[in-house]
Amino acid sequence: MNINFFTPLSLFVFATTLWASSDNATERYGERFVAYAQVNRTDGTYRRMLTTPDVLETVQNGLPLPDGARVLMETYYSEGEISTVFHKQKVDGRWQYGSFNGDVDLSTRPQASCLSCHAQAAETDFTFTRSALEGASQFGLSHFLCDKPGRAPCALEVYRRERTQ
């Protein structure tokens, strides 16, 4: 194993990221979720992407997102106010989707409307922010600027560009 100066530094950043970004989410969802990306839209809205620490660890090791992996997307139409929360979970190698407003409901089922859009991210396991997941240990919470309004999906390149902050 090649251990150099950057290895402990990366681990420190990773641990700090987990600690700093998980508190509110843990309280809200009743389990530990970590914010790894924020996607700002040109219409002033933004989304925060969260996942569980074990998923981040798996992805750091270059492995595909495992069965049971969960990703949450909090939508914000005004600063600090969560609107709909979209989420997905991998079940038997396929993604299932769900959403809720208000009371937390993390149940999922196959949904055509979600899958149709996520098909554009087929090369990254139907996950637009896969590169941000991989970069979480180096960059912490990544920020991206998506040039499309609303829930319209952005090109994968948006999430590979240099981060805005």
Place this chain on the structure above:
Amino acid sequence: MKQHYSLPVRLCHWATLFLVAVQLSAVMLNKLVYDTRPILSETLVQTHISLGGLIFIVTFFRLGARIFNPAPALPSKAILRWGAIVAHASLYICLFILPVTGYLRLAALGFEVEIFGIISLPVIELNTSLAAFATRSHRICSIAFITLVSAHFAAAALHQRLDGNAVLSRMGFKRS
């Protein structure tokens, strides 16, 4: 000379028109609610899928009825006659291609397509290239279909106006 299409063809024609109108409405409404009403959006998509399956079945029966029942005579002018044949054939082709590509774009992503929760169509092994091809084809075919329907409607209205030859009544239910 035969004045009307057969009753099954006429019924299928107007049923198709109604179903296509609902399909287009569902697509347009989905664009409005997609951002903020995900559950309604999914309901609209599921409705679109089920109605697509129904259109496929109706078109299948309609084509059978069309083949086995003689149709009213086409215009005598060759250019008009061939125009009508090509337009009608293209409409039928679109009515088959649209449900098939709609099914493939989801089934090839491992999604189990259901028609009204009653009929489950087979899932295909994950094939993202096929899904992308089907998605593009569905989009192109839907644009072609809307264009053809507009031309079909315009041609019928024009014939009715210019010739007064009761083109519209061929699909009507009034006794002549």
